[in-house]
Amino acid sequence: MIDPNSRIGVVGATGAVGTVTLELLRARGYTNVRAFASARSAGKRLGDLVVEEATPEALSAGDVDVFLFSVGTGSSLELVPHAVRGGAVVVDKSAAFRLTDGIPLVVPEVNGARALENDGIVANPNCCTIPLTCVLKPLYDEAGLARVRVATYQSVSGAGAQAMDRLASEASADHDLRMDWDFDGEEFDEESKLRAETQKIMELPDLLIQATCVRVPVMVGHAEAVWIETEQPLSAERARELLEAAPSVRVEEFPSPGKAAGGDDVLVGRIRRDLTVENGIALFIACDNLRKGAALNGIQVAELLLAGLPAAA
Ligand code: 2RA
Numbered sequence: 001m002i003d004p005n006s007r008i009g010v011v012g013a014t015g016a017v018g019t020v021t022l023e024l025l026r027a028r029g030y031t032n033v034r035a036f037a038s039a040r041s042a043g044k045r046l047g048d049l050v051v052e053e054a055t056p057e058a059l060s061a062g063d064v065d066v067f068l069f070s071v072g073t074g075s076s077l078e079l080v081p082h083a084v085r086g087g088a089v090v091v092d093k094s095a096a097f098r099l100t101d102g103i104p105l106v107v108p109e110v111n112g113a114r115a116l117e118n119d120g121i122v123a124n125p126n127c128c129t130i131p132l133t134c135v136l137k138p139l140y141d142e143a144g145l146a147r148v149r150v151a152t153y154q155s156v157s158g159a160g161a162q163a164m165d166r167l168a169s170e171a172s173a174d175h176d177l178r179m180d181w182d183f184d185g186e187e188f189d190e191e192s193k194l195r196a197e198t199q200k201i202m203e204l205p206d207l208l209i210q211a212t213c214v215r216v217p218v219m220v221g222h223a224e225a226v227w228i229e230t231e232q233p234l235s236a237e238r239a240r241e242l243l244e245a246a247p248s249v250r251v252e253e254f255p256s257p258g259k260a261a262g263g264d265d266v267l268v269g270r271i272r273r274d275l276t277v278e279n280g281i282a283l284f285i286a287c288d289n290l291r292k293g294a295a296l297n298g299i300q301v302a303e304l305l306l307a308g309l310p311a312a313a
Helices: 016-027 073-085 108-116 129-143 161-169 189-202 236-245 291-307
Strands: 008-011 033-037 066-069 089-092 121-123 147-153 208-212 222-229 249-251 266-273 280-287
Touching: 008 016, 008 073, 016 033, 016 291, 066 073, 066 291, 073 089, 089 291, 108 129, 108 189, 108 291, 129 147, 129 189, 129 222, 129 236, 129 249, 129 266, 129 280, 129 291, 147 189, 189 208, 236 249, 236 266, 236 280, 280 291
Parallel strands: 008 033, 008 066, 066 089, 089 121, 147 208, 249 266
Antiparallel strands: 147 222, 222 280, 266 280
């Protein structure tokens, strides 16, 4: 049983994910929550919370059990060690620590037990990796995985609050696809993250996985078209049964960002045979990238950690 008085700090509280994190913590009944952000937002009111500046001193003061960080990779690299030094466990939503050996990268429904194997930091995966692994896990357990191909349709909220403001003020005739990630000459880092994080979470370092990531002019909700090749034969009917029974997954004939937004489930549908390979399944996923793709997954990880911590004094 988790103590609702657990001391939780949300760092990056004014951003797109931080805002949803505070909303979800409130809805789950947490009463001892503090909001931290950069000097620019310090003093701002968020409901009944006043934003505190996320200084090394404030974060290392030793009066918080779990910090939920939703800041950029550079800020996480700088600030997370101070929070850990103060004795808190950090759930970090940036890419700073996701692929670091010894730091667990956790989706509770897939590898939740790994969260407790931490030295102060648990990393929260990318917003496309989380729903993908929730869907792959039950299929892998049944039939193994030989190969995964993914095309993403990622919403603008994944790029942050400023990008959301830009979309809101843009004329609809100007909407376009974007590819707004770092490009190494061959792949966007979003594509290589999706591969490496999926391999780490699934503990399948040799899993073949290829992604094409695209940003679409949708405010909230990431979607993914996925082609899965299993090692053993797996019918579409059996895949559907497995997904119907999978935690946090809801089978929905035609998933869309609009249907996923504001909800906690990973929606999966269009489950059918992939006729191009022998053991192939094609399906379509949609998920609220700010909730299960980020804030909610982080809170679920925090709850695994809190269940293993002594109750706050
Ligand atoms: C995106 N993966 O949607 C990111 C979210 N930070 O671009």
